[in-house]
Amino acid sequence: MVEKAEIRRSSCALPIGVFDSGIGGLTVAAALRGLLPGEQIYYIGDTARVPYGGKSAVTIERYSFEISRMLLEEGAKLIVVACNTASALAVSRLRETLDVPVIGVIEPGAAAAVAATKTQRVGVMGTRATVQSRAYERAIHALRPEVSVEAQACPLLVPLIEEGWLDDGVTAQVIARYLDPMLEKGIDTLVLGCTHYPLLYKALEKHVGPFVRLVDSARNCALEVQSVLEARGLSCADGQNGGLQVALTDPSTSFLKVAEQSLGLDVGEVRLRSVG
C-alpha cells in the first residue's frame, strides 16, 4: 500500500506535457484543466516558429521532437500534441521514439466525427499541412471506411482569429468561401481540425446552421488522456495541486490575451524557453 501511494504521489509530481505551434493549443489545455483538475499541465507554445501549418513535414517533425524533448526534461509523464498539424505529421514517429504515451488530436477528433455523423459525410477544416497529410481521412476510415470525407485548407482563419476578428463580417465571408463547397456536398458533421478554430465556434455555428454538427478534438482528446493515465496508473485524480504552467519560445504575447479571455483560463506568469 505504501508503494502504491508513493507511485501515486510521484505521478502527481509529474506534469502532463502539452505542446502546440503557438497559443491555439490552450483550447486543449482548457479541456484538460476542466476534466482533470488535479493534474499539473506544462504547456509549451512554439511561438518563435509559429505557424507550423504551411511548413513541410520534415520541418514540422523536427520541431515536434525538439519541443517534446523539452517537455520530457520537465518530467512529462505523457505528451499531448495539441496541434493538428503536428499531430498529423509527427505523432506516429514520436510514439515510435519516446518512452511516454503520446496523444494527438487527430484520432480523438476522428472518433467524435464518426460518432456524430448520420449521413456518413464528414467535412474537415484545417491548415494546408494538415489537409495535405490526409491524416483525418485515414483516421476516420480506420474507424468506418464508408464515411466520405471532404477536407478544406483554411489558412486565413488563424490570422483572422489572431487579429481578434472573431465576430466580424470579413471573417464570415472567408468562412463562407471555405465551407460552402463542403456544405453543398451534404456534410452533416464538420471537424474543427485546428486548435485555433474553437475560438470561431459561434461564427462557424451561425454559418453551417442547425443541421451540421461541429466537432472539435479538445474534449475528446482530454478524455483520451484521462483514459490512458488511468490505464497506466499515472493519473492524479486526488491531487490538490493541479495547475497550468505556460512557456513560450518567443515572448510576443498579443494573441495570448485573446486566448485567455476567450477560454477563461488563468495562464499566470509565462516562462520563456529558447529554441534554435
Next chain:
Amino acid sequence: MVEKAEIRRSSCALPIGVFDSGIGGLTVAAALRGLLPGEQIYYIGDTARVPYGGKSAVTIERYSFEISRMLLEEGAKLIVVACNTASALAVSRLRETLDVPVIGVIEPGAAAAVAATKTQRVGVMGTRATVQSRAYERAIHALRPEVSVEAQACPLLVPLIEEGWLDDGVTAQVIARYLDPMLEKGIDTLVLGCTHYPLLYKALEKHVGPFVRLVDSARNCALEVQSVLEARGLSCADGQNGGLQVALTDPSTSFLKVAEQSLGLDVGEVRLRSVG
C-alpha cells in the same frame, strides 16, 4: 590595370546576399536583377520560421544574425535585409557587427516617402513588429522632422497574399479597414512597409485613389545597393554571369509559384538550407 581587373573579377565572383523571412523579399531581388543584371544574387528565405512580423525583437535579431552568417559563408560582399521587420529591428546591430555593408529597406522607403509627399503627411503600413518598432517614423523624421507619420499594422495582408487572393472582394474590405483611418487623416503618400505588399499594388492603388502616392522600398533599395557597391569598388557592372540563386530553410513552396509569376522572376532550382 591588371590588379584592378582582378579586383573587378573577384567582386564579380562574390554574390550580393539578400534575405527575407520568406518569399516576399523576392520583390527586392527582382528590382536588383533589373538594375544590376551583371550581379550574382544569393537569396535566403527563412521559410522554416516565417513570418517574423508578429515575433519579438530578440527573436527577429537572432534569426537575422543566423541568416546573415549563412550569406557570409556564401561569400556575400554586401547584405541586403529585404524584409521590413528584420530591417526595422536588426539592421543597426548587423551593421555594428558584420564586416560587409548592410542595407535595409526602411531607409530607402523613408527617403522615397519624403521625396513624394507634398502635404507632409505620410502613411506607413507594415507588420505588427515593424509598426511597433517605429523605425519608419525615426527614418522619416531623420530626413525631415516636420513630416507627420501615421502607421498601421496590417497583419492579415500577408496571409491574404499567400492565399493568392490578390484581386478579391475580401482583400479589398480588409485593405479598406486598415487604410481608411490613415486616409481620413489626409496622407498623400503611403509606404508599403512589407516586401509582400507590392503584390497587392493594384488593389491598394484602386483603394487609395489617384491622389495618394504608393511608395515601396524595392527600387530605392536597389539604387542604394548600386551606389554602395560603386563607392566601394565592389560592383560588377560588366559581369556576364548575373543571376539569382534562391535557398529556403523549409521546402514548402506553395507561395513561391505565386511570387515567381507575379514578379516574372526565373527562380530556377531552389536549394534547401538548414536552420535551428
